[in-house]
Amino acid sequence: MAVNYDDIIFNVCAFITALFLLDFGADKFVDHTAVIARKLGISATLIGLLTAGAEWEELVVVIASIAQNNSALALGNILGSSISNILGAFSLGLLFSRDEVICFDRSSKIYVGVLSIITTFFCFFLAVYRVELGRVGGTLFCFAFFVYIASIAWGIYRGIMAPPEDSDSDSDSDSDSSDSDSDDDEEAAKHLKKSMEGYRSSSSIDDGGLPVEAIPLRTHKKSSSISHKINRTGGHRKSASISRMPAPARKPSRSIFYHFGQLLLGFLTVSISGYVLSHSVGTIGDAYNVSDTLLGVTVLSFATTLPEKFVAVVGGRKGQGGIVVANTAGSNIFLLTLCAGVLLLAGDLKQLVNSVTSFEIIMTWVSSALFTVIVFYGGKRWMGTALLVLYVVFILLEFALGRGEEPKP
Secondary structure (H helix, E strand, O other): OOOHHHHHHHHHHHHHHHHHHHHHHHHHHHHHHHHHHOOOOOHHHHHHHHHOOHHHHHHHHHHHHHOOOOOOHHHHHHHHHHHHHHHHHHHHHHHHOOOOEOOOHHHHHHHHHHHHHHHHHHHHHHHOOOOOHHHHHHHHHHHHHHHHHHHHHHHOOOOOHHHHHHOOOOOHHHHHHOOHHHHEEEEEEEEHHHHHHHHHHHHEEOOOOOEEOOOOOOOOOOOOOOOOOOOOOOOOOOOOOOOOOOOOOOOOOOHHHHHHHHHHHHHHHHHHHHHHHHHHHHHHHHHHHOOOOHHHHHHHHHHHHHHHHHHHHHHOOOOOOOHHHHHHHHHHHHHHHHHHHHHHHOOOHHHHOOOOOOOHHHHHHHHHHHHHHHHHHHHHHHHHHHHHHHHHHHHHHHEEEEEOOOOOO
């Protein structure tokens, strides 16, 4: 069958465009979910759990793949994203760390311990039972997700753990926190600093080396006034009176209906981008007779975990290892519980038969084991390089051992 290159180019462009759309929609969805929750008085702990390290965009890709009768692509994306988060993202956090040796706190070790247990159970279930107990397994994984949320929330409440940093999104946070008073103080400080700098630049020095009385600056009717008085008999005596400048007008707080509208916009954007991503990857796979699972494990998973890679680089450079670990562990727990549970409950189990190889299952477990060892015993930069090389080797082996397209019923 001849390849239609016009269709290929179109789907590649659609894939790239959908990635930007996915990032925009996920940020907007998470940001305004947090704002609505705060306005309604919902616990900040639960907000952090549901926004930090939560792969909502991955869940959308899974649901879109199921809707297009492409469950194999969804399973490949789950496994590939789990591997990519550790070998491709966490490795960058180690590689760009400002410290030669990175020690992780107790909360990080608890998160990683939970992930290790979940990954072991998931890989065992996938390798042994495959689809015979698919619906039962889906129920167990979804239940495990809600148990995870409840247990971590309880741990944070009791002071055992620190809540994960909200590192997934930062695009709209400044506009949504306009009802705080810190902005007013910051602006007032800036105006005061400018007045002081203007005063220093307009001061003059007399022949005796003493400052001559400065002309008060008036940038506002109620601006700061600074006067220096010289006591010529008893030496130099300085008195300064600084009246605080009026704080700038506070931005009006947005109504909850505005945030609901933005939340809906973010949800629709994520949904559309998830549909386009899964459809474009499936079309490219069909054109070249490449396995949907292979594309999900490699191309799709690499693209959808780009935000995690960016967070890991920034967190590593700032020496915030806890953020890197919480982001990686939280993302993988979300993938292997809720995303996998939804796939097993609603997906086509017949498509999942032999859709993933033992090599992919083993690599999922091995990457989690390496992640656990590094967090418990401390990480070094060379470990980041080793993990990144292992990820490149994994991608190359996936294509070298490539499979043909799975038949769809």
